[in-house]
Amino acid sequence: MTLLAPVFLVGLFAVGLPLWLHRLSSENPNRQPFSSVMFLEPGEPRRVLAKNLQYLLLLALRIGILALLALAFARPALLGSAQTLFGESASLHVIVMDVSASMRYGQRWARAQDIAAEIIDDLDSTDLGQLVAAGRLIRVLEAPSLDRASLRQGLNLLEPGLFRIDYGQIISAMDGILRGAELPVVLHLVTDLQQNSSPTRFADLIPQTSLELRLHDVSVAGEANWGIDGLGWSAASAEVTVGIRGYGTAAAEMTVLLELNGDAVASQLIAVPAGAAVRLNFDGLELKSGANRIRARLTPGDSLTVDDERALVVRRPSPSPVLLVAGDPRGRDALFISAAMDTLPERAWQIEQIVPAAMPEKTLADYLLVIVGDGGALAAENSAQLRDYIVAGGALLMALGQRAVGLDQVPITNQELLTVSQFGRVSSDYATVGNLDRTHPALSAVDDLRSVKFFRYLAVVPDGSDSVLIRLDDGTPLLIEHLLGDGRVLLFTSSLDRQWNDLPLKPVFVTLVAELSAYLTGGLALSSEASLGSTLSPRAVGLAGGQIFDPDGNKALGLAGTGSGDEVLLDQTGFYEIVGAGQTELVAVNVDPRESDLTPMESNTVSRWLALSPGTSRNVPSAALGVVETPPTPIWPWLLGLLAVIVIVESWAGNWHLRVRRGIAA
Template identity: 35%
Template sequence: MGFLAPLFLFGALAIALPIWLHRLQTQSSDRQSFSSAMLLETTEERVHLQKKLKYLVLLALRIALLLMIALAFAKPFLIRPPGSLTAGAAGTHLILVDTSVSMSRAGAFDQAIAVAGQAIDDVPPGALLQVLDVDDALHIGSSLSADKSDHRAAVSRLRVSALRLDFGSAMAAVDRLAESLPPPVTLHMISDFQGSAMPVRFADVVPSRVTRLIPHVVGTGAPFNWSVKFVRETAEGLDVGLFGFGDRERLADVELLLNGEVVEMRGLSETGPVTLRFTDLQYEQGDNRIQVRINTDDDLAADNQWFHVVENEPPASVPLITLNRGGLPVTYLSAALESDAGQSYHVEPLVIGEFDARVLGRYRWALLDDIGAIDEELDHALTAYLQNGGNLLAFSGIRAASSSILPVTGHRLSAATVDIGGSEFQSPGQIDTSHPVLAQTEGWHTVNVSRTIPIEVQAADQVLIRLENKQPFLIERRIGAGRLLLLLNGLDNRWNDLPLRPVFVSFIIETAGYLSGINEISKTYTTGASLPLSLVGNASGQVVDPDGNTVLSLADTTRAQQIKLDKPGFYEVYTSQDNMLVAANIDPRESDLTRISQELLDRWQDATARLDGIVAGQPGTVEPEPVELWHWLLFILAMVVIAESMLGNTYLAPLARANR
């Protein structure tokens, strides 16, 4: 036993106080004069045993009370010996099996299973064991125990995944696990030790809590492998990049499938980078499934196909809320959006008072040519649209200038419209070019503004453009799950010449990509990546994997989700706003089967063999763990206080009655 604060033990000297007080109580101070004791009859002295026992117990309780207080403040502790999971000199042995894509090469994984079983058999008796497997994350295959049969069964259940391994991330995860294991920790790592899995820094693969690394290399020999590096869309069709590793004499046939049908086949007879060009492809309307398939007898079949999605969509409809379907704002916005070479749009004018506001839920984003023109009903509908994840680009025309409070945003106008005065104009002076809408736009300084609509900027506003007089010109605000971009001027050529400047076209195109989410959506992913459903148009929905199985449960379909794409192939994504097809492919880095050099592997093993001065092979010990006792002393102290109070009341009650 020890004490964390031993000086408080001097407080135990306070036990002298109850001893002194009790001693005073036994000496009677009530003495009476008496003439002579000769006439008194001799009797035996009567002793009240029960009363004396209570007296002694009460004294003991008061002494114990003071002792408990002193001990509690001194914080005593006991040294607890190592618990039941003590491995002694044998320590803990971790059997780590690589299950990444490259382990599916011919014979490698079967060899890994056999080596893992032999490693379990070779672990000394009494040692603790745990089976782990690793791809893009560390997975626990069995519980920590000395039962070898459980671990053999865990090894037999392992399967190769479609994910990539990074040795740096794997060793960091092993280090976190080893922190709670009885030392010394020996790591049996069974892998093909692929060179592309090594991190940039060598220090990242050296775990600090592993005493010994025993590498087991599988899949040896000179590998040969063909792989697809990329599929790229061109104006003429598709370019397919391939790479061959190893033997130059092996041949391969490359098939291009469009929506499940083989449309062309090419032959390969050389290694190194090769680009094949496929032209005159007839795409169907909507998402087209492209699959490139390599027919060969190389060592890694998992990367012999590549999936790609080609969009052939009709122009996307964009609702434009307006009072005049033939007005200048409709003309300017339609012309700007239809000039986008990367994405085609069709502006659909919705005249205020002539459409059902519920149709807005069909669109990812919308346009509003004068925010001051909407009525109270449409104000509520647009607010709900934004709250639910819709996006809006709004302008402030003449009707907005006549309002005291702007609809939707609630901005108060600080004054009437400000006339710049005379023939003078203001131009944008401060532009936030870090924002996605403005990063690719140039020429704002050429815009002339004669009148402005001054508003009181609110805390939720992000001012993207200010005029030279510091008045806000373009602001953004998040409303619920949606975004609102508000340009504080109109498009009718009265107060500015923005629609006549080239910057207007680039601004509208960049805004379309930003609010529609087109710039954020990718059709091709690497296995292991996560797909947020919110990019498809809604935070909730359902996903069908390449095998035709639904990924989400019924309850999960109503919640925001990020789907991990853990299989190669096509995923079908369904949300309330849109459907989408995405492709997932094996990470190209897994295709290079070249393993790390023996020199680097030896260096890795030697670096792991040193841990805080403990050399691999020396028996490790489990440090004893101190257990503080003051919590229990406080509990005992409370019991003593209760007992002392009850006994003190019964002992002092007769004296109190006698004094009355």
């Protein structure tokens, strides 16, 4: 207890005023001369006593008014730390609820709520309780409080989500929340102790804040689960592959249903061995142009339904016009290039082949991609026409063959070109690939290129802004990316026929030409899938702006609180739709397949974790919890309220007392 303005206690001396006034008025002023009282009967003692009590009550009320008025102006307040306020045995019990997707399995969540309710019921009257939800983020639902009803209400409103958790991140977040708690801390983690939720480093489980850790396991031995852990699309075979995995399961038969754009198109009944993983292939799907919704479902479902289906978006682009400029009169380069691009029919190339002399008759802006079999076959006007096309945003794939020998500059890009063709002299009569940039999107799927033999190639000196994607083993650039205006050029410094290398005879030739062409036309993303919990914006799917709709068809609000133009948090599973500029794009979002594995942590790991927090101890005071370094709690407003009540009672009592003295009362 403290007084914020103790000087006003001087006002307590005013209590002498009613004492003095009541003393002066103790004798009845209504005196009348009377000859004798010998013939009068004595008054009733009860009435005399009642009058005296009324007199003392009125005196006490008036003294109380003055005393309370002085105390109120002195502004008394309560001071003290959380420990002194709540008692020496008080503790802070923090209940952390695991709301990951695996908690949806069977009756796990019901058991978790029952355990949390028991923890709340078992709290001592002086213990503080706090409720925290652990999912994608660590959310404090209820601040430290003595209000048990509020804790129960928050618990009843809580539901498991779709995200996974990491126990290391939980401990790290709780260190920040609990740092400096004055009360001893007991951390209750209500979870299924899923092995996949363990951090990479065991050291991340060590709390930096002194606390007592209590683990409440809601899992039951023998729990098994089936899940679809993969759904993919093969561009080469036009097949959909569905992956199914069992965790602790017995052998079973199940049906896999495949949906295309909302319609069931195929199903397979399979027998899956105990605890095994199988892969199913579905072919013959007829994709429409643009984005296609593909969904695989597992029937019958099990106790964890969120992983019994998986979604995928596959795009079949509209036919793309490609202009192929053949430098070889016999058409060898054009033959190999056309054959390579035709191996992926879902890319729907429309290839038009011409000779350089016919280029002035063409409007290059009508073509998504131009391929030149030998840059040396281009005339000056052809190079100028192509340069204008690229600067305006066009794409060019150009090789250098026999007709480029003797040039001092590369046509169109004007890079320096040695006048003498180079012959491989590394270990024998040919050169091989020495370095390949697999981080580049155009080369991520290219394999076995090092088996190709290059008997002849041209030495191009890259510009400072060029990117060399492939180098030969002697360091000579083989594939160069050159930016020009708003467009780009991929320059291959050898031929695309059999004259200078054996690349067209290798299976990798098909992949290389197709992937380079797809990269230049922006057609690499045949399928799209985003991670749950990531963000999505129209720019990510190639749109300058647009509106994003969630899987339920509702307008998704951006992270900035608006509905368009900014990033949206992907917090649901299914298909997100992005609409803008007259186009519609789709992105599939699925639950993390690691949540399907319900395998619990090993008992010795749990024991080691619990040993990291042997008990509770007092920390340095801080205001992190809102229960330490408590500011003074004023009680003078209560005194003013009590003063108002006493003034009313005093007024009534004083009026009654005066009526009695005047002889009005009976």
